[in-house]
Amino acid sequence: IAGITQAPTSQILAAGRRMTLRCTQDMRHNAMYWYRQDLGLGLRLIHYSNTAGTTGKGEVPDGYSVSRANTDDFPLTLASAVPSQTSVYFCASSDSEAGNEQFFGPGTRLTVL
Amino acid sequence: GQNIDQPTEMTATEGAIVQINCTYQTSGFNGLFWYQQHAGEAPTFLSYNVLDGLEEKGRFSSFLSRSKGYSYLLLKELQMKDSASYLCATQDSNYQLIWGAGTKLIIKP
Numbered sequence: 001i002a003g004i005t006q007a008p009t010s011q012i013l014a015a016g017r018r019m020t021l022r023c024t025q026d027m028r029h030n031a032m033y034w035y036r037q038d039l040g041l042g043l044r045l046i047h048y049s050n051t052a053g054t055t056g057k058g059e060v061p062d063g064y065s066v067s068r069a070n071t072d073d074f075p076l077t078l079a080s081a082v083p084s085q086t087s088v089y090f091c092a093s094s095d096s097e098a099g100n101e102q103f104f105g106p107g108t109r110l111t112v113l
Numbered sequence: 114g115q116n117i118d119q120p121t122e123m124t125a126t127e128g129a130i131v132q133i134n135c136t137y138q139t140s141g142f143n144g145l146f147w148y149q150q151h152a153g154e155a156p157t158f159l160s161y162n163v164l165d166g167l168e169e170k171g172r173f174s175s176f177l178s179r180s181k182g183y184s185y186l187l188l189k190e191l192q193m194k195d196s197a198s199y200l201c202a203t204q205d206s207n208y209q210l211i212w213g214a215g216t217k218l219i220i221k222p
């Protein structure tokens with residue numbers, strides 16, 4: 001693994017189903033983030049984690065949950081998907097200090113029908 | 114509150130210069146980032162400014178005025194591959210990024 005990876009690349013999901021988006025980084029960054037990106041709205045933070053074992057809510061957390069059992073992995077779970085969760089989801093990581101850039105995974109394109 | 118404004122779309126000609134503006138109002142400021150995002154791809158880092166002034170990096174430069182809540186990204190000698198969206202983001206006191214909606218830059222031959 002080089003950098004940050006996400007799986008799956010894309011997914012079509014029936015409403016009401018449970019789905020986990022996976023994110024793994026090998027840069028030993030302490031902070032990780034989940035964003036959704038919708039046309040005209042830019043990137044919106046769903047959940048974040050400043051260090052393994054801790055998580056926090058971002059701007060749009062409802063309907064999503066996360067866990068951070070170790071430094072490398074930060075899965076995002078949709079407990080019961082709804083069509084409004086159709087979006088492109090990006091995972092990112094950084095060292096959480098001033099000026100440190102966030103590195104992004106390639107994204108997961110999720111469609112909820 | 115947090116607010117970041119940048120134009121939705123701009124058009125420029127290959128070989129020319131373009132300036133993309135970003136204005137912001139944030140509570141807590143640890144600097145401003147510019148990212149580039151090609152269609153269907155992830156954002157990638159371009160620049161970071163925390164002090165007033167101009168930072169130059171090859172064909173790209175970024176400027177910041179903290180007192181005015183204003184930044185711009187300057188792209189010189191435009192190439193077709195510069196067609197992308199350019200995202201402005203401020204870093205708050207918790208080191209999280211607050212993102213603008215992005216400016217789609219269209220380069221014409």
